[in-house]
Amino acid sequence: MFEPYSTEEEGLIKDCLEASEHPELPTIIGVAKDVKPLVDLWVTSAIYKKLKPFCKKYNLIIDHDNYMGMSPKEDWLRNFERKITLGTTKLIGVPYIPNLKNTWLKVFISRSQKLIDEAKRVNWYTLIIDDDIINDPPLDNFRFGENLGFPQCCIDFYSFHNFKFSKEKTGFNTPIEIYKNTKGKFSIYCNNIIMGHWYFLIRHHPCSFNCKNTVAYAKTLHKAIREEDRVYADKITQHLKYPLLVYGEKNAFVFDGKLSGKKIKYKDTHFCGAGRDKYKEEVFKEGNEIKITNYEVSIYKDGDFVTGIEKKDKYDGVLMKFD
Numbered sequence: 223m224f225e226p227y228s229t230e231e232e233g234l235i236k237d238c239l240e241a242s243e244h245p246e247l248p249t250i251i252g253v254a255k256d257v258k259p260l261v262d263l264w265v266t267s268a269i270y271k272k273l274k275p276f277c278k279k280y281n282l283i284i285d286h287d288n289y290m291g292m293s294p295k296e297d298w299l300r301n302f303e304r305k306i307t308l309g310t311t312k313l314i315g316v317p318y319i320p321n322l323k324n325t326w327l328k329v330f331i332s333r334s335q336k337l338i339d340e341a342k343r344v345n346w347y348t349l350i351i352d353d354d355i356i357n358d359p360p361l362d363n364f365r366f367g368e369n370l371g372f373p374q375c376c377i378d379f380y381s382f383h384n385f386k387f388s389k390e391k392t393g394f395n396t397p398i399e400i401y402k403n404t405k406g407k408f409s410i411y412c413n414n415i416i417m418g419h420w421y422f423l424i425r426h427h428p429c430s431f432n433c434k435n436t437v438a439y440a441k442t443l444h445k446a447i448r449e450e451d452r453v454y455a456d457k458i459t460q461h462l463k464y465p466l467l468v469y470g471e472k473n474a475f476v477f478d479g480k481l482s483g484k485k486i487k488y489k490d491t492h493f494c495g496a497g498r499d500k501y502k503e504e505v506f507k508e509g510n511e512i513k514i515t516n517y518e519v520s521i522y523k524d525g526d527f528v529t530g531i532e533k534k535d536k537y538d539g540v541l542m543k544f545d
């Protein structure tokens with residue numbers, strides 16, 4: 223599950239992988255196939271250099287932001303996280319210096335320089351200056367979402383929650399808000415839980431897990447990928463259908479198995495997230511079945527109880543299945 227993709231077939235996907243074995247592959251393909259107007263990626267300076275000739279070959283423009291990001295130390299983060307819930311991207315900004323070690327560069331790829339210039343102005347994350355915390359302004363979030371080609375209904379939904387979050391200074395759990403806002407079946411074309419992990423289609427938070435505009439966009443991208451590589455397109459479909467146990471944004475477990483009712487029987491599990499949740503990973507690997515109630519996630523091995531993970535509330539670990 224989720225092993226990096228590789229192919230021997232000559233063409234766009236192989237060229238892209240040779241430039242960068244980036245798990246955001248479907249998004250880069252989206253820009254190269256004119257399905258998506260712009261993509262933003264965090265890469266090392268070395269990868270940036272390798273992406274340049276790739277972009278030139280496909281008539282794409284690549285440009286970088288004027289600052290770089292450096293990973294903060296855990297204790298530094300904990301100090302801030304006591305005061306505020308930080309976003310999933312947490313980097314310390316430093317001025318751009320080519321080849322500076324241990325830093326990440328924000329790059330933009332598009333056919334339009336105008337779009338890149340605007341994205342450079344409006345893309346930003348929560349800023350921490352000494353002890354002051356400045357959240358990204360909702361209007362700029364709005365604009366950046368448009369630059370990236372996200373559906374308007376989804377930008378509105380996300381902006382509303384993000385604004386509420388900044389105002390109330392309380393964290394909100396994006397996938398759970400989307401879950402609550404979904405009526406009916408979950409479409410694989412709206413599965414953003416596994417985004418950034420090689421086999422996905424959408425890179426935004428949809429307004430619901432069956433948002434019509436998101437389905438239309440993701441279907442177009444899937445078709446474009448299929449034109450290049452049927453094997454890759456089928457692997458994407460397969461991964462989007464795996465049952466999930468979702469705790470939050472970039473905090474979910476994917477199971478290679480079958481969901482029935484509130485149970486998943488599985489052969490393997492994979493953590494889709496930022497950082498790691500070692501305890502849960504270990505206990506899920508020990509078992510081959512989980513059962514969910516409003517109070518607990520119980521783990522079983524061949525029918526025998528292994529352990530239980532208590533839930534803070536009914537949304538602390540939600541089963542999801544996209545079809």
Ligand SMILES: [Zn+2]
Nearest residue numbers: 375376429433
């Ligand atoms: Zn939407």
